[in-house]
Amino acid sequence: DTGVSQNPRHKITKRGQNVTFRCDPISEHNRLYWYRQTLGQGPEFLTYFQNEAQLEKSRLLSDRFSAERPKGSFSTLEIQRTEQGDSAMYLCASSMTGLETQYFGPGTRLLVL
Amino acid sequence: RKEVEQDPGPFNVPEGATVAFNCTYSNSASQSFFWYRQDCRKEPKLLMSVYSSGNEDGRFTAQLNRASQYISLLIRDSKLSDSATYLCVVSAGFQKLVFGTGTRLLVSP
Numbered sequence: 001d002t003g004v005s006q007n008p009r010h011k012i013t014k015r016g017q018n019v020t021f022r023c024d025p026i027s028e029h030n031r032l033y034w035y036r037q038t039l040g041q042g043p044e045f046l047t048y049f050q051n052e053a054q055l056e057k058s059r060l061l062s063d064r065f066s067a068e069r070p071k072g073s074f075s076t077l078e079i080q081r082t083e084q085g086d087s088a089m090y091l092c093a094s095s096m097t098g099l100e101t102q103y104f105g106p107g108t109r110l111l112v113l
Numbered sequence: 114r115k116e117v118e119q120d121p122g123p124f125n126v127p128e129g130a131t132v133a134f135n136c137t138y139s140n141s142a143s144q145s146f147f148w149y150r151q152d153c154r155k156e157p158k159l160l161m162s163v164y165s166s167g168n169e170d171g172r173f174t175a176q177l178n179r180a181s182q183y184i185s186l187l188i189r190d191s192k193l194s195d196s197a198t199y200l201c202v203v204s205a206g207f208q209k210l211v212f213g214t215g216t217r218l219l220v221s222p
Binding site: 035041042045055056058091101103104105 | 145154162202209214
């Protein structure tokens with residue numbers, strides 16, 4: 001399967017714990033995006049990378065959130081000191097420069113107790 | 114006001130019916146327009162891009178009215194497998210996508 005992959009698919013954690021999610025984009029795609037989706041809403045943009053450079057961050061990305069893409073391939077999204085309001089589906093997407101279509105991974109579903 | 118507005122539905126239609134969804138967007142700088150489909154607990158998948166001239170893909174027709182900042186999707190001859198949430202999406206460049214809340218479609222036998 002050469003699509004976008006995300007791990008883990010599900011994560012249950014207690015409030016105050018740190019969590020880290022991984023996204024592996026389609027191999028030739030140089031752009032990588034993170035979105036968050038809560039129940040009954042469409043996905044909301046969090047941040048985006050072109051190669052290893054993080055070029056845009058949403059105001060939704062508080063200082064408890066950090067994303068990296070160290071070698072321009074896979075990316076990680078870390079949430080520190082999780083809160084119940086962080087419970088959501090975290091979606092990763094990738095695309096190639098010059099092409100509009102973003103391809104989404106299956107998402108990581110986070111539940112903070 | 115949300116940047117992309119859609120009627121959340123649900124739209125309940127019988128098999129074979131024609132159904133239309135609309136959405137409006139507020140950012141006049143938007144350059145790219147899409148409809149994505151999302152099945153329950155799955156990721157969004159691109160259904161079709163939307164162009165000013167209108168475009169058709171089988172039973173699906175999308176229209177864009179830039180002057181009114183309005184996008185539509187028409188589904189003809191609905192199938193049970195069309196049951197899903199349809200997300201209206203705009204982009205101001207090859208960067209972030211801005212999604213509507215989605216319109217839920219339920220096609221019944």
